[in-house]
Amino acid sequence: MQCQTVLPGTECTFWSKQGCTFSGNSCQTIVDECQGCERIVDGTIGQVCSVAPSPSRKWAAELCNFATHRKIEIQSIEAKVNPLKASKKAAAGKK
Numbered sequence: 001m002q003c004q005t006v007l008p009g010t011e012c013t014f015w016s017k018q019g020c021t022f023s024g025n026s027c028q029t030i031v032d033e034c035q036g037c038e039r040i041v042d043g044t045i046g047q048v049c050s051v052a053p054s055p056s057r058k059w060a061a062e063l064c065n066f067a068t069h070r071k072i073e074i075q076s077i078e079a080k081v082n083p084l085k086a087s088k089k090a091a092a093g094k095k
Contacts, residue, residue, distance in 0.1 A: 036069035
């Protein structure tokens with residue numbers, strides 16, 4: 001359905017025939033951590049997130065999963081493998 005209050009004319013998953021189904025009946029403005037994200041759009045109440053109606057809830061767990069301006073660095077640790085044990089495991093799996 002198309003939003004008719006905050007982002008008129010855009011598709012919104014929280015809009016139904018009865019109006020906005022999000023708590024408070026409206027999207028909330030962005031928080032400071034959102035600055036620089038590509039998903040920010042200008043609405044009638046100010047800058048809002050185009051995919052999350054409550055940005056403060058998204059940032060409550062350290063990092064918003066929709067953030068385009070911050071990335072998580074994944075560290076991979078290579079474990080040393082004993083070649084003798086590895087060959088025994090491989091041979092045991094072939095039986």
